[in-house]
Amino acid sequence: MAAITMNNIVKQYGDGFLAVNDVSLEVADGEFVILVGPSGCGKSTLLNMIVGLEDITSGEMLIDGKRVNEKRPRDRNLAMVFQNYALYPHLNVFENIAFPLRLKKLPEDEVKARVNEAAETLELTEHLNRKPANLSGGQRQRVAMGRAIVRKADAFLFDEPLSNLDAKLRGQMRTEIARMQQRLGTTTVYVTHDQTEAMTLGDRIAVLRKGLLQQVGSPHQLYEEPVNLFVAGFIGSPPMNFLPGRLAGGQLETPFGTHAVRSERMRRLGDRDLVIFGIRPQDFEDASLLSEERRQAGQTFKPTVDVTEWLGNELYAYVPYEAPAEITQQLRELERELDSESLRTQLIVALDPASTIRSGSKAELWFDTERMHVFDPATGENLTRNRDRTSGNDEAAGVGAAGPPDETASG
Amino acid sequence: MERRTGRWWTLWGGLILIWALFPLLWMVSLSFKDPNTFRSASPTFFPKQWVWTNYRTVFSDSLFTSALRNSIGISLLATALAVVVAMFAAYAIARLDFPGKKFLLSMALGIAMFPQAALVGPLFNMWRNLGIYDTWIGLIIPYLTFALPLSIWTMSAFFRQIPWEMEKAAQVDGATAWQAFRRVIVPLAAPGVFTTAILTFFFCWNEFLLAISLTSTNRARTVPAALSFFTGASQFQSPVTAIMAASVVVTIPVVIIVLVFQRRIVAGLTAGAVKG
Numbered sequence: 100m101a102a103i104t105m106n107n108i109v110k111q112y113g114d115g116f117l118a119v120n121d122v123s124l125e126v127a128d129g130e131f132v133i134l135v136g137p138s139g140c141g142k143s144t145l146l147n148m149i150v151g152l153e154d155i156t157s158g159e160m161l162i163d164g165k166r167v168n169e170k171r172p173r174d175r176n177l178a179m180v181f182q183n184y185a186l187y188p189h190l191n192v193f194e195n196i197a198f199p200l201r202l203k204k205l206p207e208d209e210v211k212a213r214v215n216e217a218a219e220t221l222e223l224t225e226h227l228n229r230k231p232a233n234l235s236g237g238q239r240q241r242v243a244m245g246r247a248i249v250r251k252a253d254a255f256l257f258d259e260p261l262s263n264l265d266a267k268l269r270g271q272m273r274t275e276i277a278r279m280q281q282r283l284g285t286t287t288v289y290v291t292h293d294q295t296e297a298m299t300l301g302d303r304i305a306v307l308r309k310g311l312l313q314q315v316g317s318p319h320q321l322y323e324e325p326v327n328l329f330v331a332g333f334i335g336s337p338p339m340n341f342l343p344g345r346l347a348g349g350q351l352e353t354p355f356g357t358h359a360v361r362s363e364r365m366r367r368l369g370d371r372d373l374v375i376f377g378i379r380p381q382d383f384e385d386a387s388l389l390s391e392e393r394r395q396a397g398q399t400f401k402p403t404v405d406v407t408e409w410l411g412n413e414l415y416a417y418v419p420y421e422a423p424a425e426i427t428q429q430l431r432e433l434e435r436e437l438d439s440e441s442l443r444t445q446l447i448v449a450l451d452p453a454s455t456i457r458s459g460s461k462a463e464l465w466f467d468t469e470r471m472h473v474f475d476p477a478t479g480e481n482l483t484r485n486r487d488r489t490s491g492n493d494e495a496a497g498v499g500a501a502g503p504p505d506e507t508a509s510g
Numbered sequence: 511m512e513r514r515t516g517r518w519w520t521l522w523g524g525l526i527l528i529w530a531l532f533p534l535l536w537m538v539s540l541s542f543k544d545p546n547t548f549r550s551a552s553p554t555f556f557p558k559q560w561v562w563t564n565y566r567t568v569f570s571d572s573l574f575t576s577a578l579r580n581s582i583g584i585s586l587l588a589t590a591l592a593v594v595v596a597m598f599a600a601y602a603i604a605r606l607d608f609p610g611k612k613f614l615l616s617m618a619l620g621i622a623m624f625p626q627a628a629l630v631g632p633l634f635n636m637w638r639n640l641g642i643y644d645t646w647i648g649l650i651i652p653y654l655t656f657a658l659p660l661s662i663w664t665m666s667a668f669f670r671q672i673p674w675e676m677e678k679a680a681q682v683d684g685a686t687a688w689q690a691f692r693r694v695i696v697p698l699a700a701p702g703v704f705t706t707a708i709l710t711f712f713f714c715w716n717e718f719l720l721a722i723s724l725t726s727t728n729r730a731r732t733v734p735a736a737l738s739f740f741t742g743a744s745q746f747q748s749p750v751t752a753i754m755a756a757s758v759v760v761t762i763p764v765v766i767i768v769l770v771f772q773r774r775i776v777a778g779l780t781a782g783a784v785k786g
Contacts, residue, residue, distance in 0.1 A: 152678050173684040185675035189697040198693075199683040246683065 101163040101253035101286055102128045103149060108158035110144050110310075118144040120310040121158070126254075131280050131287045133301035135294065136333070137437055141310040142290045143258055149288060150177050150256050162253060173202075178247035179256040183263060184239045186231040186246075192218075193227040196245040217245045220279070237268045244279065254286040261296065273299060294334055298322070306330050308436070328479035331377050331472060332437050337415065337447045339377045339472075341433075343426035346371040346473070354420040355446075358398040362469050364483045374482070375426065377472035380415070380447045385454035386465040397467045405445070407458045414454055416462070418446040429476060534761075541565070541754035545747050564755035574756055576728040577736030581760070584646050584732060585714040588653040592661050592710045593703060595654070600665035601691065605677075615663075622659035630723045637724055644726045652720050657710040664709070668702025669695070704771050712764060733760045 103126040110119040119141040126132045134142040147153040149160065151172035160167050167175055178199075186195050193214055194201075200210045218224045221241040231239055240260060247255055257276070261269045277300055280287050291297055297304050298318045306313040306321065306329070314326045318334075325331035331339045345352040347370050349360050360366055368374075386399045408415040422430070422444045430444065448464060456462040473482045536555075540548065541564050543557040568574050603611060633652060634643070642648040672695060680690035696703070721735040731739075737756055740749045 150682055152681070172678075172681045173686065177682065179679070179682045181675045181679060183673065183675055185673065185679035187676065187679075187694055187698075189700075198680075202684040202689060246679075250683070 102126060102161075103254060103286060103288065104159075104161040104164070105145075105149075106159040106161070108145065108148060108160065109156045110141070110148060110153065111156045117310050119148070122307070122310075122312045123158075124305055124312065124315060126286055126288060129284045129286055131277075131289065131300060131302045133297040133304045134288065134290045134307060135297040135304055136292065136307035136313075138292055139309075140307040142292075142307050144310075145307070146179075146256055146258055146288060146290045150179050151175050176250070176253045177256055178250045178252035178254070179258065180240075180243045180247055180260045182259040184231075184243040186239055186242055188231055191228050191230055192223060192234070192242050192245075195231065195242055196223075196249055198246065199250045213249045214245075217248045220248070221245050236264050237272060240264065240272055241275075244276070248279070248283070252285070254288065255280070257287070257289040257291075259291055260289075261291075262293070269296075276300065294336060298334070304334075306333060324481070324484050325472070326481055326484060328375065328377070328433055328474050328481075329436070331474070331481065332433055335379055337380050337449070338437070339379050340446050340448075341430055341474075342376040342378070342420075342446070343422045343476075344374055344376050346374060351376070351468075354422060355400040355402055358400075358468065360468070362471075364485065365468070365471070365473060368473060368482055371473075373426070373476050375430075375474040375476050377474055377481075378466055379470070380449040382467045382470045383446075383448040383450065384465045385450045385456055386463040388451050388454060389465055394465060396469070397465050399463055399465045401461060401463050402446075404456055404458065404460055404462050407456060409452060412452060414450040414452045414456070416448045416450055416456055416464075418448060418464075420444055420446060426476060433479075537754050537757055537761075540751055541758045543751050545751040548751055549748070564751045565759075567752045568755045568759065571740075571752075573728065573731075573736050573739060574733070577731050577733045578759070580646070580728075580730055581715060581732040581734075584649050584653070584730070585711050587646070588650045588657065588714045589707050589711045591650070592654055592657045593707045596658055596661035596665050596706060597696070597699075597703065599658075599662050600669050601695070603662065604666045604669035618659035618662055621655065626656070626719055630719060633720070634723055643724060644730050646730050648724050649720060649730060649732070652724070653714045653717065657713050660713075661706045661710055664706050665699065665702050668699050668705075672698050708767060708771055711767065715760070715764065 105122055105124045108119055108122045109117070111117050122141075122145060124132070134145060136142050144153060148155050151167070151170060151174075155168050162175060162177075187198060190198065196214045196217055197210050200213060205213075214227075215224070218227055221244060223238070223241055223245060226234060226238060226242075231242065234242065243260070260276070261272050264272060273296060276289075289296075289300060301318060303315060303317055304321055305315045308329050314321060314330045316324075321330060321334045325334060328341065332341070342353050342355075344354070346360070346365070346368055349366065350357050351360050351365070353376060384393075386394060402418045402420075404416045405419050406417045408417075427444055450456065450464075471483070474480065475482055539556055542560045542562075543564075544559060544561050545564060545567075548557075602608075603615065629652070637643040637648050642651075676694050676698065677690050680694045681687070685693065716734060717732070718734040721732045722738065725731040725735060733756065737753055740753050740756065
C-alpha cells in the first residue's frame with residue numbers, strides 16, 4: 100500500500116517534444132485514479148514514468164514519500180498490466196503468474212499457495228496448465244491481472260487494459276477490475292482513452308491534454324463543472340453540444356433563436372460578443388412531454404429534426420445548424436483533438452423514448468438554461484463554472500464520491 | 511479448377527524432388543558398389559551386389575577418421591561461439607540505439623560478401639607467422655568471421671519480432687536486465703537461435719576452400735578437404751566408391767539435424783504472446 104505523489108513532472112524527448120508538461124498529481128493510499136485523454140496526450144508516458152520504464156526529465160516522483168526517480172522498475176514494487184497483456188508465451192499460466200515470485204526466489208510451497216489463491220479469485224484454476232496462446236482474450240487479461248495480484252505490490256498500474264477486448268467482455272472486465280480493486284484496496288492508477296471506463300471506475304479522474312493536466316476531480320465534478328471546452332467535450336457520451344452565440348442585454352442568442360437569460364450565474368457575465376454555449380444532450384427534452392411547470396423553468400425552440408435514433412431507453416435526435424466560420428474552425432479543431440470528427444455542425448439531443456418526434460419532422464424542444472455552460476471561445480475557459488460545487492479546490496481534493504454521473508441530469 | 515492446380519503442385523513437387531534426390535541416391539548407390547567392378551561394361555543404377563567394403567576402407571583410414579574428428583570439433587566450437595557472440599550483438603542491434611548502428615550492420619554485410627578466395631593467400635602467410643597454421647583455432651577464427659554477419663542479421667530479425675512489452679513486463683515483475691534477457695527473451699528467440707546455429711554449423715561443416723588451404727596434416731584437416739586426398743585401398747583401385755562412402759557418412763549428421771530441428775525452426779514460439 101502506498102501513496103504516489105508527482106511533483107512538477109516533465110518528460111521531454113530528445114527531439115524537444117514535451118510529452119508530459121509540469122504535471123502534479125497526488126494519488127492517495129488505496130485510491131483509484133484514472134488518467135484519461137485522447138491519444139498522444141501523454142497519459143501512458145506518465146504511467147511509464149511512475150513504474151520506471153521511462154526516465155523523468157525533471158520533477159519528482161514519490162512513492163510513500165520516498166523519491167524514486169532514480170530507482171529501477173524492479174526496485175519500485177509496482178505491478179503493471181499492459182495493453183497487450185505481455186504474457187510470456189513460453190510459460191504456462193501457472194508459471195506466468197508465478198514469474199515475479201520465482202524472481203524473488205520464494206520457496207516452492209509459498210509460490211504454489213499464492214498462485215493458486217490468485218487463480219481462484221480470477222477463476223483461472225482450470226487453465227493453470229495451458230499456454231497463453233490457447234486462451235481467450237478475457238482469460239489472457241485475467242492472467243495478466245493475476246501476475247499483478249500475486250506480487251502484493253504497493254500499487255497497480257493499468258495501461259489501457261481493456262482496449263483489446265470486444266465491447267461485451269470489456270464491460271464484464273471493467274466490473275471485475277473495480278471489484279478486485281475494492282477488495283484488495285490497493286492504490287491504482289489506470290490509463291484509458293475511454294471516457295466510460297474513466298467515469299465508472301475511478302474515485303478521481305485526471306484529464307490530460309497535450310501533456311498538460313486539465314482538471315482533476317471526481318467523475319461527478321468533471322461532468323457537472325468542467326473547467327474548459329476540452330474537458331466538457333471529452334467527458335460525457337454523447338458529447339456535450341457546443342453552440343456559438345452572444346450574450347446581449349439579458350438575452351442569449353443562439354442559432355436557434357434568442358432566449359431570455361434567467362439564471363443568476365449567466366447574468367453575472369454581462370454582455371459578451373462571442374461565446375460558446377455548452378449543453379449536454381441529456382439537458383434537452385421533447386417539450387410536449389413536459390409539465391407546464393418544467394417548461395417554464397427552461398426555454399423552448401422549434402427546429403427541424405434531421406435524423407432520430409431510437410435505442411429503447413433513449414432517443415437521440417440530430418439537429419443541424421449553421422455556425423459562423425470562426426467558431427466552426429475552433430470547434431473542428433477541438434473535435435480533432437478529441438479523436439472524433441463530425442462532418443457538420445449539429446446538435447445531438449437525448450430525448451425521452453416516449454417522444455413521438457421522428458426524422459424530418461418539426462419539433463418543439465426544451466432545454467434547461469440552468470444547466471448550460473458558457474465558454475470563452477478564445478481560451479476555452481468555462482465562464483460559468485461554479486467553484487463551490489467543485490468543493491473548493493479540485494487539485495487538492497481527496498477521495499471524491501463516485502456517484503452516478505447523471506443523477507442530477509434532467510429528462 | 512482447384513483440384514487441377516492441386517495436381518500441378520504435386521507434379522512440380524515430384525519433379526523438384528527427383529531433381530534434388532537423384533545425386534544423393536547416386537551417391538548412396540555408388541558407395542555400396544564393389545570398388546573393383548563398379549565400372550563394368552553394363553552399368554546399373556543400383557548395385558548388383560551390396561557390399562560394405564567401402565565403409566570398411568573409409569573407417570580404417572586414419573585420414574578420414576581424424577578428419578571426421580576435426581570436422582565435428584571445429585564445426586561445433588565455431589557454431590557455439592558464433593551463436594553466443596551473435597546473440598548478444600543482435601540483441602544490442604535490435605534493442606539499443608547507438609551511433610554507428612547502420613554502419614556496423616552494413617560493414618557486417620560487406621564482410622559476408624567479401625570473396626573468400628581473396629583472403630586465402632594473406633591468411634596463409636599470417637597464420638604461418640602466428641603459428642596457428644594447421645590448427646583448430648586457425649580454422650575457427652575465419653569461420654567465425656564469415657558466419658557472424660549472417661548470424662547477426664538473422665538473429666536481430668528474430669529479436670525485433672519479440673514485443674518490447676515482454677521485457678518491460680519482466681522488468682516491472684522484478685527482473686534485472688540480464689534476467690529478463692535470459693528468462694524471457696532467449697526462450698522466445700529460441701527458434702532464431704536454432705536457425706542460426708544450424709546455418710552456421712552447415713557452413714563450417716561444408717567449407718572447403720579455407721579447410722584445404724590452411725591445413726596440411728591430419729591435425730586440423732576437415733572432411734571436405736580430406737576427401738580430396740583420398741586414394742583407393744591400393745593404387746590400382748579407383749577411390750570413387752570410397753569417396754562416396756565418406757560423403758554418405760558426412761551427409762548423415764546434416765540430414766539428422768535438419769529432421770530433428772525442422773519443427774523447432776518452423777514453430778513460431780511467439781504465437782499468443784500478445785493479442786492475436
